[in-house]
Amino acid sequence: MAKTILEMRGITKTFPGVKALQDVNLSVQEGEIHAIVGENGAGKSTLMKVLSGVYPHGSYEGEIHFDGQECRFNGIHDSERVGIVIIHQELALVPLLSITENIFLGNEQAKFGVIDWHSARSRAKKLLARVGLSENPDTLITNIGVGKQQLVEIAKALSKEVRLLILDEPTASLSEKDSQALLDLLLEFKRQGMTAILISHKLNEVKKVADRVTVIRDGRTIETMDRDDVSEDRIITSMVGRTMDDRYPTRTPKIGETIFEVKDWVVHHPLHPDRQIIKGINLSVRKGEVVGIAGLMGAGRTEFAMSVFGRSYGTKVSGEVLLHGKPADTTTVEKAVAAGLAYATEDRKTYGLNLIDHIKHNVTIANLPGVSSKAGVIDDMSELKVAKDFRKRTNIRSSSVYQVTGNLSGGNQQKVVLSKWLFSNPDVLILDEPTRGIDVGAKYEIYTIINKLADEGKGILVISSEMPELLGICDRIYVLNEGRIVGELAGHEASQEKIMRAIVRGEEKAAS
Structure with a gap:
């Protein structure tokens, strides 16, 4: 022995x-x-x-x-x-x-x-x-x-x-x-x-x-x-093999026409251009639909989202982005936002927020023209009103909109990130790990916000490492593995076992 x-x-x-x-x-x-x-x-x-x-x-x-x-x-x-x-x-x-x-x-x-x-x-x-x-x-x-x-x-x-x-x-x-x-x-x-x-x-x-x-x-x-x-x-x-608890708010989907499409999307590594990270992805989101992207560590989910949103990741990017059936220019972050895209990063502390500034400035930063005069001067009272409205709308728990964002809990920081992008009034919102590092109560509130946005006709794309979360909130789920889509499941038919099997079969197909 x-x-x-x-x-x-x-x-x-x-x-x-x-x-x-x-x-x-x-x-x-x-x-x-x-x-x-x-x-x-x-x-x-x-x-x-x-x-x-x-x-x-x-x-x-x-x-x-x-x-x-x-x-x-x-x-x-x-x-x-x-x-x-x-x-x-x-x-x-x-x-x-x-x-x-x-x-x-x-x-x-x-x-x-x-x-x-x-x-x-x-x-x-x-x-x-x-x-x-x-x-x-x-x-x-x-x-x-x-x-x-x-x-x-x-x-x-x-x-x-x-x-x-x-x-x-x-x-x-x-x-x-x-x-x-x-x-x-x-x-x-x-x-x-x-x-x-x-x-x-x-x-x-x-x-x-x-x-x-x-x-x-x-x-x-x-x-x-x-x-x-x-x-x-x-x-x-x-x-x-865990049981699914009832931790997700109910929603009756009202799904309309396709508003967001990505076709033949290919991305290479930024430092090693000979290495392909995203390998011909085709994906769509319809009006009022919550679509999930499942995948294990290293599958390429964040790399895909960042490359679509203003080419924030990768090199030798090719493929097409369509919004409302028409080609959209998303080659820079400014152009992606103008086209109607928003991306809430998985790393809110580094890329999503200015932690040493207060809530008010964080909420309006992605859409300064929305609180500025025709001369391009920021209207402080208009900015204050917007920040207060979104603080109430997303239920940010703080002493005021002048509280430093870094002093908020993780859940409330995430609500500030969502508020920032909601104020930019996107048609499609990409949420990368939207509930990472926050407590169960705050998660429920985030899910409620996602449902409200879908009911308003927004297209929502959710990237999450938590399979129960995707199963609990999504109408449709794409399964991503090693830069490829290896499965697509309707929300009511999806299960953790089916997602894992799609990943395993995708690996076996790639290896054969």
Whole structure:
């Protein structure tokens, strides 16, 4: 029987108002590839951050035992010292440093306090060869593709004498070819005796490399399956087996003619133009309709929305946008807004709001002509009236419209974002993760606003990582995977299982 190298017992992790992990147990055997699967927000990454010391001992309940010893990591250096290394989904590389500098960043090869560059380059070459790269170690990170950057991250992990390698969605942003190369490398490491934990939404990859699979749902361990027991049906059922609570306001759809169409939409990566991110998407939204876009991490949902809205993402963009059946110029944000589009970003704190300014200015910023005189001078009283009206309309809870937006709760910040775009009077509103990071009560209010907008005849396109949310509010759902539409479901016919099956079949079709 294989030796157990890692045991996590009764792990519970709480954030203010949210229990991210509840009594999670995980056992990993030496020399195996152990996959952890679950929906977005299930708690997978949180569990790995507990294991790697990102969340230090004392910030969670439970015990971690590694190689027979109880471990109390107070930081990531503590876990790396015993051989546990995590590679996060967002690569931690510095673009304008060389491969060598990145590999040994924080782990410099020094003698008497002086970096030995000859030794560092020599060792970097050996590490690169081990992960299958022949690049010059002096090459800047920005000059290599994402797939090679991922391999540099693995070389960086190997430089730390890794015994347990944790990969969090390692292929989410990789091409099929690069994904295959990384999985083959993982299998080679296994043959060399390395233990790995793989977090992935891609069930075909899990089936290919994993010896065992643990399913996490809503912050709890559901089950662990041996390789022989793993099947897509069983994993999908375990992943999405929650009951649907009545948390969505009812609406009787009044759907009219098509008002928004995107045809043959293709987008390439902004830094690596040879890499296609969006691959020929065709999509439509009708008047009074709420349309959802479902997909797993890295599917291209946000990239699609941003590229349509003023070419805010990507390069070599091609395709056509139609509004009310006529071609629309959306090549800049100003032109997209003028054409009748609005886009509420998923990152409201960085791109959606000016957090150090008050509500009034945030509400009117997207439509300053609407509160200005003919001479182009902002009318303060008109601006005040508009801000007060939208504060009441969207039920923003604040002391006044002069409250600093950064001091509002997440739900009220999101209402300010919605108010900003509603004041621009769009025909089509694209909402990217509209309820991310807000409480259940605020979510219900956001859903109510969405329903009112649809009843007024607006076309609503909702991007969400929460499948129950899409099922609860959408009249129709597109399923996006790896930059392609792989399914389209009527709202009343859709289910979490059908969405997951569309994703899995899309991956299998792309792989065949």
